[in-house]
Amino acid sequence: MLESDQGKQIRAILTQDAERLKKNLDGRQAELQRLKDAFEKQGATITPEARADKEKQYQAKLKDYQRLYNDYQTELQQKDMEYTQRVLKEVEEVVRALGEKEKYSLILEKSQAGILYATPAIDITGKVITLFNEAAKKKPVK
Numbered sequence: 001m002l003e004s005d006q007g008k009q010i011r012a013i014l015t016q017d018a019e020r021l022k023k024n025l026d027g028r029q030a031e032l033q034r035l036k037d038a039f040e041k042q043g044a045t046i047t048p049e050a051r052a053d054k055e056k057q058y059q060a061k062l063k064d065y066q067r068l069y070n071d072y073q074t075e076l077q078q079k080d081m082e083y084t085q086r087v088l089k090e091v092e093e094v095v096r097a098l099g100e101k102e103k104y105s106l107i108l109e110k111s112q113a114g115i116l117y118a119t120p121a122i123d124i125t126g127k128v129i130t131l132f133n134e135a136a137k138k139k140p141v142k
Contacts, residue, residue, distance in 0.1 A: 004129050006090075006136040010083045014076065021072040028065050035061060090139075094132045098124070 039054045046054070099107050110118070110125060 003125075004087075004091075004136065005133045006087055010087065014080055014083070017079065018076055021076070025065070025069060025072065028061075028068065032058070032061055032065055090135065091128070091132055094135055095128055098128060098131060 035054075035058050039051075039058055042054070043051060095107055098104070104124075107124070110123070
């Protein structure tokens with residue numbers, strides 16, 4: 001799946017999303033660090049009430065950051081799962097059509113089927129990828 005053109009496009013999309021989200025997180029992390037540095041710098045010179053207030057602000061922003069990080073992780077995992085399921089369904093259609101056309105009795109998924117050895121002459125992975133790429137050209141990645 002990852003070797004196909006569509007699989008490569010999906011990886012690129014997910015990588016771009018991850019970079020965009022990381023950039024946002026990096027900005028928030030820098031803001032947290034500035035707050036912490038300012039808090040530590042002013043620590044001895046401010047009143048205990050002001051100190052408690054700044055600590056509370058820092059803790060609230062830290063929780064927001066952690067929540068956002070978890071949300072981003074969940075979002076990326078969900079997108080990856082959605083893309084994977086869609087591509088697997090399309091690959092299944094291509095494999096089924098190939099199996100019917102070329103009268104295969106059985107087609108196994110090489111990396112998941114527990115195959116310890118198979119002669120390369122019977123490996124149709126390249127054929128499946130080629131057919132899948134041709135079919136995928138008609139349906140662009142969304």
